[in-house]
Structures are given as C-alpha cells and as structure tokens.
Amino acid sequence: MELFTARVCPYAHRTRLALLEKGLGFEHIEVDFKNKTERFLSVSPYGKVPALFHDGQTIYESAIINEYLDEVFPDPPLMPEGPVLRAKARIWNHYCNEYFTPDLYAVIRNRDRAKHGELAGQVAERLRFVEREAFGVLSGDGPYWFGDRISLTDLAWYPYFERLPAWTHWRDISIPEDCPRLIAWAEAMAGRSSVQSVANEADYYIERFRDRAGERMAA
Ligand SMILES: N[C@@H](CCC(=O)N[C@@H](CS)C(=O)NCC(=O)O)C(=O)O
The missing domain is CATH 1.20.1050.10 (Glutathione S-transferase Yfyf (Class Pi); Chain A, domain 2)
Known part of the structure; x- marks a missing residue:
C-alpha cells in the first residue's frame, strides 16, 4: 500500500491517522507540490493528496479513502454502528x-x-x-x-x-x-x-x- 501525502495537508493527515489507528503498514510518499511526478499524477488524477495505491487500484479524496480503508480493513471499525x-x-x-x-x-x-x-x-x-x-x-x-x-x-x-x-x-x-x-x-x-x-x-x-x-x- 502506498500513500501519497504532504506534511502540511489536513486532508492527508486524516488518512495517515486512519492507517495508524488500524495499525496498517504503508509506504509514505511525501509529495512536492511544485514538482509532481508522473507516478503521483497517475495515482492522483486531481493532483491532490492524499491518494492511495492499494491492490492495483487508485483511491483518492480523503473521506473516500478513509471509508475504503474501513471497509477493506474492518478491524478496528472506524464508523459507528447502524x-x-x-x-x-x-x-x-x-x-x-x-x-x-x-x-x-x-x-x-x-x-x-x-x-x-x-x-x-x-x-x-x-x-x-x-x-x-x-x-x-x-x-x-x-x-x-x-x-x-x-x-x-x-x-x-x-x-x-x-x-x-x-x-x-x-x-x-x-x-x-x-x-x-x-x-x-x-x-x-x-x-x-x-x-x-x-x-x-x-x-x-x-x-x-x-x-x-x-x-x-x-x-
Ligand atoms: N477534497 C480533497 C482535498 C485535498 C487537497 O486539497 N489537498 C491539497 C493539499 S491540503 C493538495 O493536494 N493540493 C495540491 C496542490 O496544491 O497542488 C480531499 O479531501 O482529499
């Protein structure tokens, strides 16, 4: 699992916290906004962090990444019940x-x-x-x-x-x-x-x- 992230970004911060709360290992790739690599843009078509590459799929938008992580790795759950x-x-x-x-x-x-x-x-x-x-x-x-x-x-x-x-x-x-x-x-x-x-x-x-x-x- 690769996470494209930036220290300054509150949205990326949300996803780093979700991964940590779930105890998931991931490769942390710090994005330089002034020098976006092709690899980053191939995972993040909006050119924004956070963006996740997992199981051959690209997932982006912090709220959507976090719900995706909660569905794929349900333990511990991070959504309330019902x-x-x-x-x-x-x-x-x-x-x-x-x-x-x-x-x-x-x-x-x-x-x-x-x-x-x-x-x-x-x-x-x-x-x-x-x-x-x-x-x-x-x-x-x-x-x-x-x-x-x-x-x-x-x-x-x-x-x-x-x-x-x-x-x-x-x-x-x-x-x-x-x-x-x-x-x-x-x-x-x-x-x-x-x-x-x-x-x-x-x-x-x-x-x-x-x-x-x-x-x-x-x-
Ligand atoms: N709606 C997006 C917002 C993400 C976003 O705006 N990220 C900013 C950094 S905080 C970004 O990547 N900006 C790219 C740029 O400034 O070129 C989300 O929730 O993930």
Whole structure:
C-alpha cells in the first residue's frame, strides 16, 4: 500500500491517522507540490493528496479513502454502528468540509481588521454548534464524537485542531470556553498514540501560515 501525502495537508493527515489507528503498514510518499511526478499524477488524477495505491487500484479524496480503508480493513471499525449513526458520521464530516473549514480559513486569510470580529464570531458559532449538536447529542459520556470509540469523524476534524495554535497566534482564536466537551475532546485526541506519532509542533504551523496570515490580529 502506498500513500501519497504532504506534511502540511489536513486532508492527508486524516488518512495517515486512519492507517495508524488500524495499525496498517504503508509506504509514505511525501509529495512536492511544485514538482509532481508522473507516478503521483497517475495515482492522483486531481493532483491532490492524499491518494492511495492499494491492490492495483487508485483511491483518492480523503473521506473516500478513509471509508475504503474501513471497509477493506474492518478491524478496528472506524464508523459507528447502524445506518443512522453512519449517516450522522457522514453529515458531520460534510459539515467539517463545507461549513467549518471554509469559515476557519476565511479568518486566517482575512487582512481587513474591520471584518475580523465578525469572521472570528462565525467560527466560534460553528464550534458552539458542534458542542451542542454533536457532543450534546451523540457522545454520551464518551470523549469521542460517537462516545467511547474513536471514529472517522474524529479523524476528519482533528487535523484542524492540531493546527489551531496557528489561528491562536495569528488571529487570537481558540476553542470558546463555553465548549468544555470540545476542549476535552481535543485533549483526548492529542493524547492518542496515532496522533502523537505524526504530530507537528505548534511552531511548525505558525510558520506555515505566516504568509497567509500577514500580521497578527485580535478581536
Ligand atoms: N477534497 C480533497 C482535498 C485535498 C487537497 O486539497 N489537498 C491539497 C493539499 S491540503 C493538495 O493536494 N493540493 C495540491 C496542490 O496544491 O497542488 C480531499 O479531501 O482529499
């Protein structure tokens, strides 16, 4: 199994975590975006990471790779049980991609101080929605999205929380204090050996976002 990946990429981060949670061995191929090889483009027709080559097949798109891995290597399972909870898992993965991350990245890209408060407030509201509608409804007493067992939803969201120190540094954004479940979740995730084995330091992300962020801004 070969995984085409990039250290900086949150999507590739999700797939590395899924492979590690499942204890699967894989060849790690770090892609240089400025010099994409033919081999990479033959596995990844969109020219994006992550992309997986397994059993003679090319699989791409992080959410699809992760569900593929969960079907082919079902132990330990990384989707909750039953069609309703599996649908909920996909809803939350979709919410992450379509609502949360666009708002999060809008804050760090924004250079207009007059707009900062509103954009930052929007991210805080997204996080409060997760606190209320995910942790308040689905997690019971467990630390993870669906309770005691980690799932692909935890892996879809966590990469943005590892990167959050860059938002704190450049934009004074962190998890709101009135989201204790989310704060505890981020701590539980950070403690997992899969997460620790591929974690980057806060300074790495702070530097990576320097050009995008420009100068520091506070609410
Ligand atoms: N929807 C894709 C997004 C993947 C993606 O955007 N990856 C970025 C890096 S984070 C990429 O490979 N970009 C290629 C480039 O910038 O040339 C997924 O979920 O896998």
